[in-house]
Amino acid sequence: MATADRGGPFVRANGPARNWMRAAAPGIAFTFASHAPRRDRERRPFGEPRASQSSERAGAGGPRHESSPIRRGQKAIHNRRSWPTICIALLAIAGAASFGGGAYMHAKAQLAQWLLHAAWIHTRDTGVPARPWPWADTHPVARLIAPGHDADVLVLAGASGRTLAFGPGHLDGSALPGDAGNAVITAHRDTHFRFLRTVAPGDELVVERADGASRHFRIRGAYVTDYRDLRLARDTLVPTLTLVTCYPFDAVNPGGPLRYVVVAEAA
Secondary structure (H helix, E strand, O other), X not given: OOOOOOOOOOOOOOOOOOOXXXXXXXXXXXXXXXXXXXXXXXXXXXXXXXXXXXXHHHOOOOOOOOOOHXXXXXXXXXXXXXXXXXHHHHHHHHHHHHHHHHHHHHHHHHHHHHHHHHHHHHHHHHOOOOOOOOOOOOOEEEEEEEHHHOEEEEEEEOOOHHHHOOOXXXXXXXXXXXXXOEEEEEOOOOOOOHHHHHOOOOOEEEEEOOOOOEEEEEEEEEEEEEHHHOOOOOOOOOOEEEEEEEOOOOOOOOOOOEEEEEEEEEO
């Protein structure tokens, strides 16, 4: 939780993972159209004036070439008007790239939960921990449901940054969710634990274990603390769930020092 590690992709790769949503966009060329249509040149002997040259000179001021001050002024005005359009386009591209990066993370988290649910069903039916994909270094250990907040997520073994990219992580050394003692679970505030923003004392949480048994919990309270001052009990008188995520929920930059802690006890 103290890091901004978002984990790896769903595909196996020898080199560093490439995020296609954050890849450099292809170059975009801006062209400026001329105000005057291009006229085909007449074929005439070298040095011979055009047939219409005399009539052009008959007009007031004579002919106006593209190199005239008026023509140069028109082109300068056109170029100055085009620069705001270029700036707006570049800003739109930058915004789309930033939004695309966030959308990719949310999509990866959602897809991971679908695969984890399939692995959880296999684990519950066979009693053997199943990996969600062949090269996964974690597996689901419990299912966490918040009925009043439309949340249903699979809790993974371990709480490393790589694991948290795919789902909530169970802290090693704490009790398994639903067992006696304090089960500590952590997840990102903008994906799997964003529902904690709206929970309140008395709300229900349900934990499903690998053996198929379920246990109900009631939220006792929540508080904000610096992660350097966070102290969690290992043993408790009643089975306890401690859910931890980053704070504040609307922070622009992840990985700040504050943590939002929700404590629930077995009903």
